[in-house]
Amino acid sequence: MAVRDYIRDRFFPHMWCPGCGHGIVLNNMLRAIETLELSKNDIVMVSGIGCSSRISGYVDFHTLHTIHGRALAFATGVKMSRPELTLIVPMGDGDALAIGGNHFIHAARRNIDMTAIIMNNRIYGMTGGQYSPLSGYGARASTAPYMNIDQDFDVVQLSKAAGATFVARSTTYHVQQMTDIIRQAISHKGFSVVEILSQCPTYFGRQNKLGTAVDMMTRYKDTTTPIGSKAKKQNPDLIERGIFVQKEMPEYCTEYEKVIERAGGGA
Amino acid sequence: MSENIKFIQGNEACVEAALYGGLDFYAGYPITPSTEIAEHMAVRLPQIGGKFIQMEDEIASIAAIIGASLTGHKVMTATSGPGFSLMQEGLGYAVMAEIPCVIVNVQRGGPSTGLPTNVGQGDVMQAQWGSHGDYSIVAITASNNQDVFNMTVHAFNIAETYRTPVILLFDEVIGHMRERVDIPEKGEINLVERLKTQIKTGVDFHPYLPREDGRLPMSDFGGVHRYNVTGLAHDMWGFPTNDPQIVHGLLRHLVDKINNNVQEITRYKEYCMDDAELVLVSYGSTARSALHVVNNRRKRGERLGLLELQTLWPFPYSLVKEKCAKASYIGVVELNMGQVVQLVRNAVDKPERVFLINRIDGVFISPTDIRNTLRVIQGKGM
Incomplete structure (x- = not known):
């Protein structure tokens, strides 16, 4: 199938700003799904609230656009009640890690089989450019007019500590890597986290004087490096890209089947 | 016969009734005085091949049951005062997206943490007005454990009939009191099963286009009809819209489907x-x-x-x-x-x-x- 076959073109044009990175994520996520040859009927996409969360409306899967921060909790109900379905949960950085931070760490801890894609543009775009838990110290935002003093999370470290069994990072510049990582994340049996650095030229870019969308994407090229590269050793400030964690651990729904057996409820 | 007679708490009667009514998915978070519902569910659901999950909070609990309802399951969560407050946004979502589910609130003394182990009935207004915006809700209560059983089954039937969340507004005395309950035989109480669409594969399915009688046949997530569910104002496909005419029709539908059926929904004793x-x-x-x-x-x-x-x-x-x-x-x-x-x-x-x-x-x-x-x-x- 072509990527277009996964789209609900009735609902286009999409609502993202010109230059937004989220369309690139949508495109490459669909390319990843295409290579996996999954039936559209077997995919459920659950999202919360924010620019990134609107992604679910545009794809021809079972789509659940929920409330702010709670997408993983809704997805947990879908997955546990029908474990054979493939769950993909695209989220923004604020959605996933501010209001949704608690659900994020608990979904990771359970190792429930779903793929969380964090589209990290370091800002609340939908509401007009307020700082998020990933804006970072020193950033400018409409609610940090005198410079942000909040430290940010490292999504990879947080995910590892919370128990995610697949953790990766890529950017909207590195589209082939992004597609490959999303494909592996979806195939992974357990809780997968993929952080994708995605530019918001309208708010984060403008407020932090980062130039155009192209300038911001070029910066992803310049400020990131493959995991463990020589460049990273020479310049520790570079952000690593690639797969950080990929391990087998008991998956939640599979474990619950054992609970049913122990309770004598097996068919 | 004697196996069907039990001497149990109201909370336990609620669990047995939910199972009788067809429940097979429960998500919850411990809170006094409703905790026994979660405990009994944890024992009973896997025995029948159902699913129980203890979530990280009440917000997650109501979210999880809404997700599970969409795959075609009868679902429930239970809580008390503070947890019911936390569930209000999810409750409004279930109203807007028209997801059948049952929410038990075993009332305790409030406001705030209040009197966790004491009885109160202070959440009656919250049951209807707790979530933001205009909507109508169904809230049902009971004064003895046999009625807890009957009203719980009734709650599931109403939830499925009208595609709506239903609140079981019990209280601490009912939840903790032990009383005789006669568990009815299968078939003794009529059960309403979910109305599923007859639309065939490949034909455009409108999940939010009410039939003439106001009911909306559903299609399970994982089935042949792929559609969007959202808490935003939406059109007949479930896609977000600001169209004033469509928004007006949606709001009227959400309120009318409850308010036009007061007689069918009402239960009382005299x-x-x-x-x-x-x-x-x-x-x-x-x-x-x-x-x-x-x-x-x-x-x-x-x-x-x-x-x-x-x-x-x-x-x-x-x-x-x-x-x-x-x-x-x-x-x-x-x-x-x-x-x-x-x-x-x-x-x-x-x-x-x-x-x-x-x-x-x-x-x-x-x-x-x-x-x-x-x-x-x-x-x-x-």
């Missing part, structure tokens, strides 16, 4: 009402004390009656007006500062004849408490 001069109106555990007073006073020749409301929302205004038409006085017995009493005043012709008989100190109201207030109402002094 005792000695035919010639009652003084009518007591009550619900939940307090109806037990009210009934005790009615039976006692009747023996002395006083014309007391009891109207026990089992459906609190949509409030049965016509029923209350009709039943109270001949009463000289109406006393509303409840464990709050006066919530249902306001609704009763709105329902009757002479609101100045409606009095509140209450306690707000976490102590269950006794027949003596009620009788003392009645003496004041009847001008007999303290």
